[in-house]
Amino acid sequence: MKQLITGNEAVARGAWEAGARFASAYPGTPSTEILENIATYQEIHSEWAPNEKTALESVIGASLAGARAIASMKHVGLNVAADPFFTFAYMGVNAGAVVVTADEPGQFSSQNEQDNRNYAKAAMTPMFEPSDSQECKDMLIEAFEISEKHDIPVLFRMTTRVCHSKSLVELGERQDVPLKPYVKNIKKYVAVPANARPMKVKVQENQTIMKGYSNNCQWNRIEMNEPSVGIICSGDCYLYAREVFGGDASYLKLGFTNPLPDDLIREFASKVEKIYIIEENDPYIEEHVRALSIACDGKNLFPRNGEMKPEVIRSVIYGEEYPVDEEVREAVIPRPPTLCAGCPHRGFFYELGRRKNVMVSGDIGCYTLASGAPYHAMETTVCMGASISLGHGAQQVFDTIEGNKMRVVSALGDSTFFHTGINSLLDVAYNKSNLITVVLDNRITAMTGQQDNPGSGRTIQGEVIEAVSIEAIARAFGFRNVRVIDPNQLTEVKEALDWALALQEPSVIITRWPCALKKQTALDKEEFKGSFTSVYWVNEEVCIGCKKCTRTGCPAIVFQFAKKKSSIDPEKCVGCSVCAQVCPKQAIQKVEA
Amino acid sequence: MTTKNILLTGVGGQGTILASKLLTEGLLSQGYDVKMSEVHGMSQREGPVLTHVRFGETVFSPIVEAKKADVIIGFEELEVLRNLEYLREDGKGVVILNKVRVNPIGVQNGSDKYPENAAELISARAGKVIAMDASEEARKLGNIRVMNIILLGASVRQLGLEEIDWNRVIAENVKPRYVELNQQAFELGKSLS
Numbered sequence: 001m002k003q004l005i006t007g008n009e010a011v012a013r014g015a016w017e018a019g020a021r022f023a024s025a026y027p028g029t030p031s032t033e034i035l036e037n038i039a040t041y042q043e044i045h046s047e048w049a050p051n052e053k054t055a056l057e058s059v060i061g062a063s064l065a066g067a068r069a070i071a072s073m074k075h076v077g078l079n080v081a082a083d084p085f086f087t088f089a090y091m092g093v094n095a096g097a098v099v100v101t102a103d104e105p106g107q108f109s110s111q112n113e114q115d116n117r118n119y120a121k122a123a124m125t126p127m128f129e130p131s132d133s134q135e136c137k138d139m140l141i142e143a144f145e146i147s148e149k150h151d152i153p154v155l156f157r158m159t160t161r162v163c164h165s166k167s168l169v170e171l172g173e174r175q176d177v178p179l180k181p182y183v184k185n186i187k188k189y190v191a192v193p194a195n196a197r198p199m200k201v202k203v204q205e206n207q208t209i210m211k212g213y214s215n216n217c218q219w220n221r222i223e224m225n226e227p228s229v230g231i232i233c234s235g236d237c238y239l240y241a242r243e244v245f246g247g248d249a250s251y252l253k254l255g256f257t258n259p260l261p262d263d264l265i266r267e268f269a270s271k272v273e274k275i276y277i278i279e280e281n282d283p284y285i286e287e288h289v290r291a292l293s294i295a296c297d298g299k300n301l302f303p304r305n306g307e308m309k310p311e312v313i314r315s316v317i318y319g320e321e322y323p324v325d326e327e328v329r330e331a332v333i334p335r336p337p338t339l340c341a342g343c344p345h346r347g348f349f350y351e352l353g354r355r356k357n358v359m360v361s362g363d364i365g366c367y368t369l370a371s372g373a374p375y376h377a378m379e380t381t382v383c384m385g386a387s388i389s390l391g392h393g394a395q396q397v398f399d400t401i402e403g404n405k406m407r408v409v410s411a412l413g414d415s416t417f418f419h420t421g422i423n424s425l426l427d428v429a430y431n432k433s434n435l436i437t438v439v440l441d442n443r444i445t446a447m448t449g450q451q452d453n454p455g456s457g458r459t460i461q462g463e464v465i466e467a468v469s470i471e472a473i474a475r476a477f478g479f480r481n482v483r484v485i486d487p488n489q490l491t492e493v494k495e496a497l498d499w500a501l502a503l504q505e506p507s508v509i510i511t512r513w514p515c516a517l518k519k520q521t522a523l524d525k526e527e528f529k530g531s532f533t534s535v536y537w538v539n540e541e542v543c544i545g546c547k548k549c550t551r552t553g554c555p556a557i558v559f560q561f562a563k564k565k566s567s568i569d570p571e572k573c574v575g576c577s578v579c580a581q582v583c584p585k586q587a588i589q590k591v592e593a
Numbered sequence: 594m595t596t597k598n599i600l601l602t603g604v605g606g607q608g609t610i611l612a613s614k615l616l617t618e619g620l621l622s623q624g625y626d627v628k629m630s631e632v633h634g635m636s637q638r639e640g641p642v643l644t645h646v647r648f649g650e651t652v653f654s655p656i657v658e659a660k661k662a663d664v665i666i667g668f669e670e671l672e673v674l675r676n677l678e679y680l681r682e683d684g685k686g687v688v689i690l691n692k693v694r695v696n697p698i699g700v701q702n703g704s705d706k707y708p709e710n711a712a713e714l715i716s717a718r719a720g721k722v723i724a725m726d727a728s729e730e731a732r733k734l735g736n737i738r739v740m741n742i743i744l745l746g747a748s749v750r751q752l753g754l755e756e757i758d759w760n761r762v763i764a765e766n767v768k769p770r771y772v773e774l775n776q777q778a779f780e781l782g783k784s785l786s
Binding site for chain 1: 604617618621626627628629630631632639640641652653654655656658659660671672674675677678696697698699700701702703704705706707708710711714718
C-alpha cells in the first residue's frame with residue numbers, strides 16, 4: 001500500500017522496517033519529527049537525549065550491545081556529536097548504526113548553512129542522500145545493511161525539503177533482525193593510539209572497497225536522454241533538475257555519495273557533451289569531478305547559498321529573468337514570528353531590555369526572538385549553550401577594565417541549559433566570573449514544538465519521571481546566589497535583576513513558568529494553578545492611548561489608531577497580566593468570571 | 594497531462610494544513626502522483642505558512658516554481674501578496690482570495706501599515722480572482738474554523754477536480770462529529786466559485 005508521507009516519516013518507517021531497536025535524538029528543525037515518528041513504533045526503544053553527542057554515544061552503545069540503532073539530528077547537531085562520530089567510524093559497529101543529519105539549505109530555522117556531506121568525507125563514512133520519501137525509506141534500510149557489512153556507521157544526509165516534503169511511499173513489513181551477541185573486543189572498541197592506528201588503516205581500506213559499491217549500486221545511476229547536456233546531482237536537486245530539463249538532458253543521479261563513484265562519473269562524462277553539477281551548498285561533488293580531470297560547470301554558475309529551486313536553475317541555464325514586481329514588493333510588509341501571547345519570556349525581556357550597562361549574551365530557542373523588536377534585549381547568539389560561556393569570557397575581560405560598569409547577563413532556556421549550557425555553567429563556577437546566568441525554564445523544549453527534556457518530568461513515551469532540578473544543579477556547582485522567580489511578575493523580575501547586578505559574585509536566576517503552548521502535566525497543573533485561564537481587557541474610558549502595553553510585544557494587543565485606545569484580542573489573551581502591570585493607568589483589567 | 598501547481602498560503606492557525614491534507618487525499622483517490630511541501634517552522638508564533646501541492650502523472654519537484662502556480666488558495670490577503678511571484682503570468686493564474694486580514698504585530702503596534710491595496714494588486718496580476726469572505730461564511734455556518742474547507746471547495750472547479758468524491762474524502766479525514774459541517778462548508782465554497 002502506498003502512502004503520502006514526509007521524508008522524516010519515511011526515515012522512521014525505514015528504521016522500523018529495518019528492525020532497528022534503539023533510537024536517540026535531540027530535537028532540531030528539520031529533523032525533529034524523525035524521532036517523534038520512531039517513538040510511535042513499540043519495537044524501537046526511543047529517547048530524547050540531552051544533546052546530540054549523548055544521543056550518538058548511546059547509539060554506539062546500543063550498536064555494540066547488538067541492536068540496530070539510529071541517531072538523528074539537525075546539521076549543527078552533528079557538530080556537537082562530531083567527537084564520537086569520527087572515532088565511531090574507526091571502531092566500527094556490532095549491529096548496524098545510522099546517523100541522520102538534516103541540513104538546512106536556505107536556513108529556515110538555523111544559525112548557519114553548513115554542508116554536512118563534508119563530515120562523511122572527513123570521517124570516511126559511507127553516505128546516502130535521498131531525494132524523496134521512498135528513497136528515504138529504502139536507503140535507510142540499505143544503510144543498516146551497509147553499516148553491518150562494512151563494519152562502519154553510515155551518515156544519512158537529508159535536507160529541509162527532503163525532510164518536510166510528502167511523496168508516495170510503498171510500505172513494507174518489519175524485518176526480524178535478532179540482537180547480535182556482544183563480544184568483548186578491546187582492540188576494536190578501545191581507541192587508544194595503539195589500537196586506533198590500525199583502525200584508521202581499516203577505514204581507509206573500507207573507502208577503497210566501497211568505491212565498488214558506489215559504482216554499481218542502484219542508488220547511483222545514469223539516465224540517458226539528450227546527450228548534449230549532462231547533469232550530475234544528488235538529493236532534492238535531482239528533482240529540481242528533472243523539473244527544469246525533463247528529457248532535454250541526461251542525468252547522473254547520485255544517492256550514495258561517499259565514496260563517490262569514479263567509474264560511473266567517467267562513463268557519464270564520456271557520454272555527454274557538457275556537464276553541469278547541480279548541488280546545494282558546497283561544491284562537494286564538483287570538486288571530486290574536477291579532481292578526476294573532468295571539465296564541468298558548477299559553483300562558477302550556481303549559488304553556493306540558499307535553496308537550489310527550479311527557478312534558480314532556469315535562470316542560470318536559460319537566462320530566464322524573474323524581475324521583482326516593485327509595486328508588490330513595496331506593499332508587502334513583514335510578518336515576523338513573535339513570542340506567543342502568554343509567553344513567559346516576555347516579562348523577563350521586557351524588564352531586561354530597560355537596563356543600562358548590560359550586555360545580554362543569548363542562546364538558541366524561542367527567546368532568540370528577544371533580539372528583535374520591541375525588546376532588543378539579546379546581543380549574541382552563536383550555538384547551543386554558548387550564552388553562558390561566551391558571557392563568562394566577556395565578563396572576565398570587562399572586569400579587567402578599571403571602574404568597569406558592564407555586566408553580562410546570559411539567557412538560555414531549560415532544554416538548552418541541559419543540552420550544553422550545563423557545561424558552560426561549570427566554567428563559571430570554576431573560573432568565578434561575575435556573570436548573571438538566567439535559565440528561562442518554561443518546562444519544555446518549546447521552539448521545536450513541545451518536546452520533553454530532563455527537566456520536564458516526562459520521557460518521549462510520556463512516562464512520568466523525576467524532573468531534574470536546575471536549582472539543585474546550580475547549588476551543587478557551588479553557586480551561593482540562586483533565585484527562582486515567576487517571570488510574569490515584573491516586580492519580581494526587577495528585584496531579581498537589581499539583586500544580581502549588585503552582587504560581586506556569580507548568580508543564577510531561574511524563571512519558572514510553563515510555555516503557553518505546553519500541554520501541562522498533573523504536576524504542572526498543581527504548581528501553576530490557574531495559569532492561562534483568565535483574560536484581560538482594556539477599559540477604554542481609562543486608557544490614555546500611551547501605547548506602553550504595545551511595547552510588551554504581545555500579539556494579543558491591538559492598538560486602535562482611530563480611537564487612540566488599546567485593545568486586547570480575547571481569542572489570544574491567556575491572562576499573563578504583563579500588559580496590565582506596565583499600564584500606568586490601570587486601564588487593563590482582568591475579566592471577572 | 595501537465596503537472597498542476599497549487600499554493601496554499603496563510604497564517605499559522607488558519608487551517609491550511611487540514612485543507613492541504615484533504616486536497617492531497619482527494620488527488621490520491623483519483624490516482625494522481627502527488628507531492629507536497631510545507632514550511633511551517635514559525636507558524637505557531639504568528640508566522641506565515643506556505644504549502645506547495647503538485648499533482649499529475651509523474652511529479653518530480655515537491656515545490657512550485659516561480660511564475661508557475663496555476664491556483665493560489667489564499668487564506669489571507671497579505672500572504673497572497675507575499676507569494677504573488679509564484680502565480681503564472683500568462684493570464685491563466687487563478688487566486689481564490691479570502692478577503693480577510695490578519696494583522697502582523699507591526700500593524701497592531703503601528704510600526705507598519707497593512708497594504709490597503711492588496712486585493713487590487715492581486716486582481717491586476719491574476720487571470721481570475723474568486724474573492725469571498727470565507728471567515729464570515731464560516732461564521733454563518735456556525736463554526737469559524739471551517740473557513741479553510743470553504744476555500745478548498747471554492748478551488749475544485751478551478752482545478753478541474755469536481756469528479757473527486759469530496760464528501761468521502763472529508764468523511765475519511767475529519768473527526769466524525771465535524772464531517773457534516775465540513776461537507777456543508779465544502780459545498781458552500783463550491784457554490785461561491
